[in-house]
Amino acid sequence: MSVVETPATRRTGGSTPHRASGRATRTRRRRQGSGLPWLLSVPTLLLLAGLLGYPLVRMVVLSFQNMRLRELISGRTPPWVGLDNYTRVLSDSVFWTVVGRTVAFTAVAVIISVVIGLAIALLMRRVAHGVRMLMIVAMMFVWAMPQLVAAQAFRWITDSDFGVLNYLLDMLPGVHYQNHSWFVNPWQGWSVITTLVVWAGIPFLAITLNAGLTQVPKELIEAATVDGATFWQALRNIILPILKPLLTIVTTLSVIWDFGLFTQNWALRDGHPEPEYQTLATYSYTQAFGQSRYSLGSAISVITVLLMLGVMAFYIRQMFKIGEVD
Amino acid sequence: MVATTAAAPAARPRRRVDDGVMTVGRSRAGTIAANTIGVIFSLFMLFPVYWVLNTAFKPPTEVLALTPTFVPTHPTFDNFLSAFKAQYFLQDMLNGLVVTLMAVAGALVVGFLAALAIARFKFFGRKGIILVILAVQLVPFIALLIPLFLMLQRVSLTDSLIGVSITYLVLILPYTVWTLRGFISGIPRELDEAALIDGCTRGQVFWRIILPLTGPGLVATSVYGFIQAWNEFIIINTLNSPAKQNLMAWLLQNQTTRGTAWGPLMAGAIITSIPVVVFFLIIQRNIATGLTAGAVKG
Known part of the structure; x- marks a missing residue:
């Protein structure tokens, strides 16, 4: 679930002109054999229905x-038990704390990663060729690293006794971080988790946004320069508006991914996250697998999906709107 | 004002405008600063990767040293050996391969058919299928884990590699369909039509035109499916007993049961990552375009 679920249409794209031409005749012909496409889709639909659709229904049933x-x-x-699980969950202050924490984490992590991602994308256009290659190679390695491996690396770096982070911080004058435990104070622990998530998320954002920047016409920027626009003016009035559809999509995706945070806090807390994590x-x-409260866990999952529904619908609408889905 | 505008085109060739975006306010000091930040950023990004490698080649005494060394003073392969010798490691590697390959092969066959339908036919319900395929990619799989676990248990497919394979197949199926759809619609329809006029049957069009031309797409898609299935550990860890885990789950269990032997853990992490990193670097061009494909009109 880590990297990106992505269609690679662009690579092979360029078929756009065909789509428009001669659609009427083709449509007429294709419509005749409408049995065949359904037949081809049946195995996929059956599998999705059986292992995604049915569990989804079962999850809702289970929650009652x-x-x-x-x-x-x-x-x-x-x-x-009717709505018992829901009343129990919704009247539990622990649950609301978790919701608040998840929302807050998502907001902070998404904002930081999108801003840094955009900054890096812009920076990539400014640096020398060699430096740009170095940046791309570095980001590719980070992107390729499995989530769990990255989490283990961070767990080791922030280890209280032998972690290199404490060692480096301790070298600063006046700072004593020997044997400092990063997860005693939840604020510090969450900074580590957020750093991990942002660090791992930047490559996708920066490289995608950098690709998007190639769409900004040079003439516009040149004209703006001639007219005496500053960098910030050009960014705000030219670059951002052109980048907006792409920014919207990568931000939405980041929200969806970060809201479902599991691997990072799970691994950094040794598979037993304390209540604060x-x-x-x-x-x-x-709740479900640790305490065998399968129904309560399902109710929480249902609420989670409902909370995300708006964002997901927005994402899908956006995909249809930009014509990717045609 | 008029003078400025008139002078601009003449001046343009002399100014180096290699890339349009960041030419605003370009200065020598700014360029040096930008390059410096770029290098620092790269080092920051690479540091955890470097630290994993660094640790994996250290002998135990050096790993647990209060003053960490930034290059192993006595580099050794011992950590890799002890990872290989660790309980379940080889077993888990094999399990991971079996589960991943079965899932990828299945998803490829099943997904290709659906991709063909979506890419090449206009039919009633097509939009609905696309909607389903997009939507299911967004459902957090962990949310479905509870009913899935109960379901597979009912049919005795928990603690089985088959149960996990099927689950992974479904996990990567939507992505597979969606990506292959892109590759297939990249093949000009004129080719199909020309072949049909020359007397090919629908089946021949598929075997002689669409399948060979989708070749690279099939490779890229299966590699990405491989990465996704290989990296998964929550599902397998929940469904299966310790003897039937994959390498990712091994990395997780290794930490909880015996305290942490950081050296072997980092070595194990490297072994686990190698196929993923190699594959990723091969297909990164395809991945980079992203779910965002349509927003970047080339």
Whole structure:
């Protein structure tokens, strides 16, 4: 789930002119054999329905039942409890703290990574060729690194006894960070997690936005320069408006990914995140698999998906709007 | 004002405008600053990667030294050896390969058919299928883990490599369909039509034109599917017992059970990452375009 779920249409793109020409005749012909395309789609649809659609329905059903370990072992239908799980979750202050934390983390992480990503994308156009290559190579390595490996690397770097971060900070005059534990204070712990997420997210953002910057016509910038525009004016009035569709999409994706944070806080806290390090995803998981409260966990998942629904719908609408889906 | 505008075109060839965007306010000092920031940024990005490598080649005494060395003074392969000798490591590597390859192969076959339908046919319900495929990529898989676990348990597919393979197949299927769709629609329809006029059947068009021309796309798609399945650990860790994990899950379990042996852990992390990094660097051109493809009109 880490990198990007991406269509690589652009590489092979360039078929746009064909699409427009002769559509009418083609449409007429293709419509006749409408059985074949369905036949081709059936295996995919069956698999998606069976292993995504059905679990989704089951998740909702489960959230209205009370599934515990006993029902799991005996295989009996768990008792119906109506809205009990929801009232329990929604009236629990711990839950609301987790929601607040997840939202706050998402906001901070997304803003920082998009701003830095954009800055790096702009920087890449300014630096010498060799430096640009160095930046791309560095980012490619980071991008390729599996999430869990990256999390383990950060766990090691921030280790309280032998971590290199404490060693380096300790060298600063007047700073004593020997044996400093980064996860005692949640603010510090979350800074580590946020740094990890931002660090891992920058390559996708910077490289994508850099590709987007090639769309900014030189003439516009030149004209602006001639008219005496400063860099910030050019950025605000020319670059950002042109980049807006792309920025919207990468920001939306970042929101979706960061809101579902699991791997990073899970791994950095040794698979047992303390209450201060729970996000919605880990909270639901811990309730279900740690405490065998499968129904309660499902209710939390349902609420999580509902919270995300707006953003997801926005993303899909955006994909249709820019004509990627044709 | 008029003079300025008139002079501008004449002056343009002399000014070096190699890239349009950042020419505003370009100065020598600014360029030096930009290059410096670029180098510092790259070093910052690379540091964790370097530190993993650095640690993996250190003997235990050097790993647990209060003053860390920035280059191993006595480089050794011991950590890699002990990773290989560690419990379950080879088993997990094999499991990971089996599960990943089965998932990728399945997703490729199934997904290609659907991609063909979406890319080459106009039919009732096409938009609906696209909508489903886009939407399911956004559903957090962890949310579905509870019902999935209960479902697979009912049919005795928990603690089984088959159950995980099927789950991974579905995990990478939407992406596979979506990417292949892009590759197929990149093949000019005129080729199909010419072949049909020359007397090819639909089947021949598929075998002789579409399949060979989608070749690179199939490679890129399967490699990316491989990366996704290889990197997954939450599902397999939840569904299966310790003997049936993959390497990612090994990295996670290794930390909890025996305290942390950082050297072997970093060595294991490198071994685990190698296929992913190599594959990623091969197909990075395809990945970089991203979910965002349409927003960058070339």
